[in-house]
Amino acid sequence: MRQYSGPAAPDPAVGGLADSVYDTAERSPALVQLDRWQEDGWRHVTALRFRDEVLGLAKGLLSHGIRYGDRVAVMSGTRYEWTLFDYALWSIGAIPVPVYPTSAAEQVRWILAETQAVACVVEHEDHAMTVGAVCDALTELTSIWQLDQDCVSTLTEDGRGLPDSLVHRQRLGVSPDSVATVIYTSGTTGRPKGCLLTHGNLAAEADALLSGWEQVVRDTGGGQPATLVLLPLAHVYGRVVQISAIRGGVRLGHHGELTTDSLLPALASFRPTFLHLVPYVLEKVYQRAREAAEESGKAELFGQAAEVAVEWAAAREQRAFGRGPGPSPALRLRHAAYDRLVYQRLRGVLGGRTRSVMCGGSTLGRELSLFFTGAGLAVYEGYGLTETSAAVTANPPGRAKAGTVGRPLPGAEVAIGEDGEVWARGPAVFAGYLNHSQDMFYEGWLATGDLGELDQDGYLTITGRKKELIVTSSGKNLAPSVLEERVRAHPLVSQCLVVGDNRPYVAALITLDPQALAHWLKANGRAQLDPWAALADEALHAEIQRGIAAANTTVSRAESIRAFRLLPREFGPEQGLLTPSLKLRRSAIVRHYADDIEELYGN
Known part of the structure; x- marks a missing residue:
């Protein structure tokens, strides 16, 4: 069995995920922790204000009977209030259960029944009706709170009379081994299973990304790093982006729509310094740029610029691995010329400050990865599952290999079984499935169900699914x-x-x-x-x-x-x-x- 290990893991976390909110507010109260979209633009939320909002909501949840270990479903798109509920629930040792906002009534019934959720947060009336249609079968469910009815303010007001110490008593009882969330797999085949991810799993994942990719996160050209979470917070990848930002002092914004018409204005106004994306977004950005060039009579210019970007990035990649001299003087001159004519405009579409993109969720083509890297947006593709708390491998800074999903993260190990299946282990690997056998583990290794290959440098390429x-x-x-x-x-x-x-x-x-x-x-x-x-x-x-x-x-x-x-x-x-x-x-x-x-x- 061929295997590779990542660098040493960061020191293991202590306590729970909510602790970072309180620690940051104490250490750097004026730090801008989040940006919240309002009708007239983005509004800063400092670490102190966020801590106070989390604490107030946590007290409100306690006033409504939510206790340590209770499971509370959250059915919503990506928005500020989701993050607020996550950290308020974690502050009292409760367990948020994400539900995709597009879920059918039967899917909602299954998740809420299996997790025995005692309450459900929904975004709007349609979600409330979906839950209401199945609530007769949910004997544990006692409350439904609606975000567009300002349930946050109502809950906060209800908890105003409780002492802060009640929250802190619950929070200090949370350990890294405590379950932080139950995330249901997407279920490409069969009924989805609930993955039990602990506070330690998610903290290990976030800290590995922050330590191994620190130069990516901190490469801002001056100022605080900032990222816009575009992924569903019901998905483990979106959740890890959120947790990493809160733990790492990265200014975090939320945007829940991936349509080009909605996404591009949000990127232009927020101006992130790095992004976590799925390949779909990069594919659409490239496609729209190419179409715009064709419509303006500049198709040949764009095509030549794309070829130069790919050639330049490929030459740089070869040099990084000691297999070539890098871009020739002539190629460097052509690349500099196209940077002024084409690449700067492309970067402007993403807000103008984005320097790096971490990409996962599905496969990104090698040519497209090289194109964006050559255009000044370094692409770091990674691979992981819900069961591994998102990424278990990713391309390292300075040594990205386009077309692969990189090397194991700090603390992680990856192996290829005799049948070509990818196996993984490490501190971010989940605790198991809710109410299901744990037969996916073999001598401490998680069998992912994916097929892959490891090259001589330890870089993983995913080649398919065993069942497909x-x-x-x-x-x-x-x-x-x-x-x-x-x-x-x-x-x-x-x-x-x-x-x-x-x-x-x-x-x-x-x-x-x-x-x-x-x-x-x-x-x-x-x-x-x-x-x-x-x-x-x-x-x-x-x-x-x-x-x-x-x-x-x-x-x-x-x-x-x-x-x-x-x-x-x-x-x-x-x-x-x-x-x-x-x-x-x-x-x-x-x-x-x-x-x-x-x-x-x-x-």
């Missing part, structure tokens, strides 16, 4: 995710699902990006066509076929895509076809499009 291997009727095995990623490199393609299990050949279901399709139709003199009626257009099919042919050059003929179907709408979480973290629910998609798949094989 496709076996054609001729007996050929292939991991679909790698081929899907290559098809998605085409600018028109939004999503790709490769099929072929027990079939004579491999085929694909493909969805198109609506904005990219509209742009293509206009550029090709077909603007009069309805975007989805255009799916039958021969020229469009030929364009997608070229993208598939390019992807097929990287695999054997037996693994290549022989047929494809363009679908009239993208896969979405609301259809149950994507997880909330935007991963494909393969079995659900196959069931939903069973007739289309049969037609691909002439049945």
Whole structure:
């Protein structure tokens, strides 16, 4: 079994996650701990004010009967109040249970019933109605609090008469081994399980990121580091971004929408110095930049700038590993010229101050990673699971290797089993599943279910999922995710699902990006066509076929895509076809499009 270990872990945490709020307020009361969006812009929240708000809400929760060890569900988008409830609950030893705001009533019932939640925080009336529809079956549930009805102020006022000492007594009883949260896995297959993550797990994860990537966090060009959490706080990645910022003195803002129209203005006004993103955001930023260049008659300039960025970043990468001299003088001159003409504008889209991006959740293509790095946004891709408290590997500062998910974090270890499965262990690995057997552990190692490879430098590459291997009727095995990623490199393609299990050949279901399709139709003199009626257009099919042919050059003929179907709408979480973290629910998609798949094989 091949394995690699990360650097030494930071000193283990003591106490609970809420302690950092009180410690920072005592040590640096004027530090801007968060920015809160209001109608007229961002408003600073100092460490002292945040501590006082957390303490006041914690007393309000106590006044309503919430006690040490109680589980309280939070069903909301990413917003300031979620962070406030997290730290108020942790202050009294209670356990927040995140629920995705898009969850169906049956999913909500399952999570609240299994966790025996005694209360639920919801964002608005629709969420309240979802919980209300199933509350008859929830015998433990006693309270529902609604954020848009200003439940924070009401709870704080209700607890005003309680002494602060009641909160501190509860808080001081929290240890690193205490359960901090129950996060349900996205459930790409089967019913999701509740992962028990301790205060020690989450603190170890946050401290490993803060210590191992300190130069990334502190690379601000002057001033306090700042990041905008764009990920769902119901997802472990978003939660760790929050905890790392609070523990590390990073100014934290919240923005819950990933649509381009909403995201770009938020980035421009907040001006983060670094970001944690999923690949989807980088893909959309690149795509919109390319389309804008084409519409302004600068497509050739953008294409040349992209090629130079990739070449420059690749040469720098080779030099970092002692395998090349780095960019040539001529390449450096071209890169400097395009920095003024193209790259500065691209960085401006992210607020103008962002220097680094940590990326995880799914696979980011090597070319795209090199492009952004070459454009002045250093990309550090990582890999992890809910069960590992988010990242267990990440590309280290100064030695990032595009196309991989990096080396183990400080204190973590990664190994590859005999069947190619990735195994992990370390202080951030979870305590187990709620009400389920712990048969995913082998001699202290967590079997992740992912397939991967470790290179000679200890860098991990994820090649697929064990349960998602496709076996054609001729007996050929292939991991679909790698081929899907290559098809998605085409600018028109939004999503790709490769099929072929027990079939004579491999085929694909493909969805198109609506904005990219509209742009293509206009550029090709077909603007009069309805975007989805255009799916039958021969020229469009030929364009997608070229993208598939390019992807097929990287695999054997037996693994290549022989047929494809363009679908009239993208896969979405609301259809149950994507997880909330935007991963494909393969079995659900196959069931939903069973007739289309049969037609691909002439049945």
